[in-house]
Amino acid sequence: MLDFIIKRLLQVILVVFLALTAVFFLIRLSGDPTALFLPPDAPREQIEEYRELLGFNRPLQDQYADFMVNAVQGDFGESLRSQEDALQLVIDRLPATFQLAIAALILSLVIAIPLGVLSAYKRNSFFDRIGVGLTVLGQAVPNFWLGLILIFFFAAQLKLLPTGGGGTLVHLILPTITLATYSIARFTRFTRSSMLDILRKDYIRTAKASGVPTFPLVARFALKNSLIPIITLIALDLGTLLGGAVITEVVFAWPGIGRLLMQSLMNRDFPIVLAAVFIIALIYAIINFIADILYAYVNPQIRVK
Amino acid sequence: MSANLEKAFHNEPAAKIKSKKESSIYRFFANLFRSWTGTLGFIIILGLLFISIFGPWITPYDPLYADFSKKLLPPMTDGHLLGTDQLGRDILSRIIVGARVSVIIGVLTVVIAGIFGTVVGIISGYFRGWVDVVLMRIVDVQLSFPFILLVLVINAIIGAGLRNIIISLAIGGWVIFARMIRSEVLALREKEFITACVATGVSRFEILFRHILPNLFTPLIILASLQIGTFIIAEASVSFLGFGVQPPEPAWGNMLNEGKDYIFSSWWLITFPGIAIIIAALGVNLFGDWLRDTLDPELKGE
Numbered sequence: 001m002l003d004f005i006i007k008r009l010l011q012v013i014l015v016v017f018l019a020l021t022a023v024f025f026l027i028r029l030s031g032d033p034t035a036l037f038l039p040p041d042a043p044r045e046q047i048e049e050y051r052e053l054l055g056f057n058r059p060l061q062d063q064y065a066d067f068m069v070n071a072v073q074g075d076f077g078e079s080l081r082s083q084e085d086a087l088q089l090v091i092d093r094l095p096a097t098f099q100l101a102i103a104a105l106i107l108s109l110v111i112a113i114p115l116g117v118l119s120a121y122k123r124n125s126f127f128d129r130i131g132v133g134l135t136v137l138g139q140a141v142p143n144f145w146l147g148l149i150l151i152f153f154f155a156a157q158l159k160l161l162p163t164g165g166g167g168t169l170v171h172l173i174l175p176t177i178t179l180a181t182y183s184i185a186r187f188t189r190f191t192r193s194s195m196l197d198i199l200r201k202d203y204i205r206t207a208k209a210s211g212v213p214t215f216p217l218v219a220r221f222a223l224k225n226s227l228i229p230i231i232t233l234i235a236l237d238l239g240t241l242l243g244g245a246v247i248t249e250v251v252f253a254w255p256g257i258g259r260l261l262m263q264s265l266m267n268r269d270f271p272i273v274l275a276a277v278f279i280i281a282l283i284y285a286i287i288n289f290i291a292d293i294l295y296a297y298v299n300p301q302i303r304v305k
Numbered sequence: 306m307s308a309n310l311e312k313a314f315h316n317e318p319a320a321k322i323k324s325k326k327e328s329s330i331y332r333f334f335a336n337l338f339r340s341w342t343g344t345l346g347f348i349i350i351l352g353l354l355f356i357s358i359f360g361p362w363i364t365p366y367d368p369l370y371a372d373f374s375k376k377l378l379p380p381m382t383d384g385h386l387l388g389t390d391q392l393g394r395d396i397l398s399r400i401i402v403g404a405r406v407s408v409i410i411g412v413l414t415v416v417i418a419g420i421f422g423t424v425v426g427i428i429s430g431y432f433r434g435w436v437d438v439v440l441m442r443i444v445d446v447q448l449s450f451p452f453i454l455l456v457l458v459i460n461a462i463i464g465a466g467l468r469n470i471i472i473s474l475a476i477g478g479w480v481i482f483a484r485m486i487r488s489e490v491l492a493l494r495e496k497e498f499i500t501a502c503v504a505t506g507v508s509r510f511e512i513l514f515r516h517i518l519p520n521l522f523t524p525l526i527i528l529a530s531l532q533i534g535t536f537i538i539a540e541a542s543v544s545f546l547g548f549g550v551q552p553p554e555p556a557w558g559n560m561l562n563e564g565k566d567y568i569f570s571s572w573w574l575i576t577f578p579g580i581a582i583i584i585a586a587l588g589v590n591l592f593g594d595w596l597r598d599t600l601d602p603e604l605k606g607e
Contacts, residue, residue: 014442015449026462136342136594140586142538144545145579148565156569163568243451247542251565261454262546265461277458285449 001296008292012285019281020274024067027270028060054080071278077271079264086271090257090279097256100248101241103176105234108183113223113230115184116191120199121218131188138185143244147178147251164253175252179244183237190233194226228295235291239284336599343595349588357405366395368402368555377571388573390564396573399555400581406556407585410471410540411533417475419529422482423521429483430490431513441487444480452477456539460548470549474536482528489524493517523600530593534586541582557582 034050051057055066070077076086119131154174155163162171198204199222207221246258253259257276264272337343356363365384372393380388387396425444429437447455460473493499494517502512543549544558552559557578564574 011445015446018443018446019450023458023462026459030462030464136590137583137587140534140538140583140590142541142545142579142582142586144542145561145575145582148561148568148575149579152568152572152575239449239451243453246454246457247546250546261458265458266547273458280454281450284451288449 004296005293008289012282012289015285016278016281020068020071020278021064023274023277024064025060027273028063067274071274076275076278079272080269081267086275087278089272090260090275093255093257093260094279096254097242097245097249097258099172100175100179100254100256101238101245103172104179104183104241104245105238107176107180108187109234111180112184112187113191116188117195117218117223119188119192120195121214123196128192131192135185135189138181141181143178143182144247144251146181147174147248150174150178151251164251165255171252171254175248175254178251179241179248182244183241186237187230187233191226191230194229195222198222198226232291232295235287235294238287242280242284337595340595340598342591343599346588346591346593346595349584350592353404353408353585353588356401357408360401360405364395364398364401366398368394368398369553370394377567377574379571380573387577388571390560390574391567391571396560396577399560400557400578403555403557403560403578404581404585406467406550406554407537407540407582410467410474410550411537411585411589413471414474414478414536414540415529415533417471418478418532419482419525421475422479422484423486423525425479425483426486427490427513427517427521430487431494431517437487440483444483447480448484452535453539453542457543457546457548460543465548465551467550467554470540470543473543474539477539478532478536481532482525485524485528486521489521490517493520527593527597527600530589530596534589534593537589538582538586 034047034054034056038047038050048057055063074087078084079086079089082089115131119128122128151163151174154161161174165171204217204222207217212221245256246261248254249256249258250262257279260272261276261280264270264276337347365386372389374393375383375385375389376391376393378385378389378393380386382388385395385397387400389395390399425440429440456473456477459476460470463469463473499512499516502516507516540549540556541558541561544556545562547559547562550556550559552563560578561575564571564578567574
């Protein structure tokens with residue numbers, strides 16, 4: 001088990017390292033951003049001076065080596081616009097993104113698991129068909145569009161909820177629903193098929209035949225076992241949630257990492273972009289790492305491999 | 306193409322059938338029409354293809370023509386079925402022309418990502434060794450970064466535009482194909498008929514091209530059909546965020562981006578392009594689901 005954990009930890013480091021390397025070179029190959037900070041008629045000397053100040057005139061491998069050495073120490077440089085520490089700016093936005101992602105995760109689990117279980121238990125019933133139909137639809141709706149529609153109904157028309165911004169619980173409602181929809185569809189679909197597999201098993205039939213009532217049968221025997229694959233899916237979807245959070249944050253002006261990343265991409269403020277990529281890759285890799293460990297814990301076959 | 310489709314749709318002995326080609330098409334439709342969701346998906350896809358090919362000739366108005374005296378007209382006024390936008394352009398015409406962007410992006414991205422992923426998957430799965438280790442490590446690393454964020458970051462850095470959004474989506478999407486094709490190849494290698502080929506001295510390349518490649522067609526077509534929807538939605542998201550396809554060229558995503566500022570006054574600007582995206586994604590997904598259930602019954606349900 002320890003071997004397994006160490007191996008996976010090394011992979012986390014590799015993932016973050018490669019993600020940073022790829023984005024670093026992509027950025028440098030796309031040209032240096034100094035021109036954006038100076039007026040179009042800036043004299044040549046001034047451009048050169050600026051490039052030297054920011055270090056864009058040095059050989060690429062030197063820039064890369066410097067960047068990596070500093071990055072390892074948590075120094076991603078300063079924002080090209082505000083001269084604040086890039087990593088600190090990103091970390092300050094972290095709680096807001098977590099708040100949104102976790103709220104969406106909880107909402108989707110609370111809705112999807114009962115829905116999936118009921119759908120599987122009442123297979124092919126009217127309820128099941130409606131459920132399956134909604135999950136198919138849910139996967140075809142772009143979440144930013146759903147966000148716009150929710151804003152239109154609840155903020156613009158009914159004036160019940162704010163259109164955007166952060167801070168209070170009220171601000172959290174619409175972004176959470178927006179972000180959760182896709183996960184609800186996926187979790188419901190997955191819980192249903194996972195439950196269907198378990199309900200076909202012999203021990204369930206035996207329990208049924210020996211007179212175990214419906215509720216304990218489903219809750220204690222079937223659900224418990226079908227949760228194992230669901231754990232992996234949750235971990236995988238947390239990444240999707242983080243990705244979706246970026247777009248949702250932009251729609252609702254939610255002050256998280258996603259919105260910061262978007263603004264920095266627009267402004268070509270690359271130290272912040274790199275710091276944000278670093279944090280996102282790190283979080284995603286750690287989530288996957290935890291999921292793998294959990295999975296190996298509940299399913300010993302994996303550890304041996 | 307037909308080898309696997311035929312296998313899936315043929316139940317009768319070949320002798321009873323007049324012409325092989327005719328009958329496999331007949332079986333395809335007989336099978337399709339038995340599932341109403343598959344039929345619906347198929348009809349939506351046909352409709353999308355039709356308007357993306359003939360779009361410029363069937364729009365009621367010029368999708369780029371701005372008329373400020375007619376701006377923000379609600380639906381069903383002055384002959385504008387879905388209303389006009391903030392510049393007085395006809396929304397229906399823009400949605401029709403925008404379909405072409407979605408179809409081109411969906412199809413081209415799947416083709417590019419599919420070919421690249423398939424080549425990598427075959428190299429990895431068939432030749433194994435250190436190449437496999439390196440390639441799969443790259444795949445793992447890329448899969449550990451959220452797809453939509455990857456596409457967004459790449460597109461923002463290399464620049465907007467139709468060509469660049471296709472490149473960004475293909476870079477984000479090839480890994481799924483590579484991983485799936487690799488596992489298919491690994492499974493095929495263990496099959497008796499491949500062992501038989503090796504035993505009778507068939508060359509490695511003949512095995513690859515004559516026996517492995519044809520068997521990859523079915524899983525590939527299933528995955529491709531399911532990925533098109535993902536790519537269409539991803540393009541819309543990126544264009545909505547201000548990258549991707551740039552105005553004035555109408556794409557559903559950038560129409561939503563322009564329309565979001567009028568959310569308080571003019572609901573039709575954000576409603577109809579969104580519905581277009583949903584119909585397109587739903588159509589491709591329904592057809593893909595049906596294809597998977599028909600060609601690969603083992604996967605049914607998930």
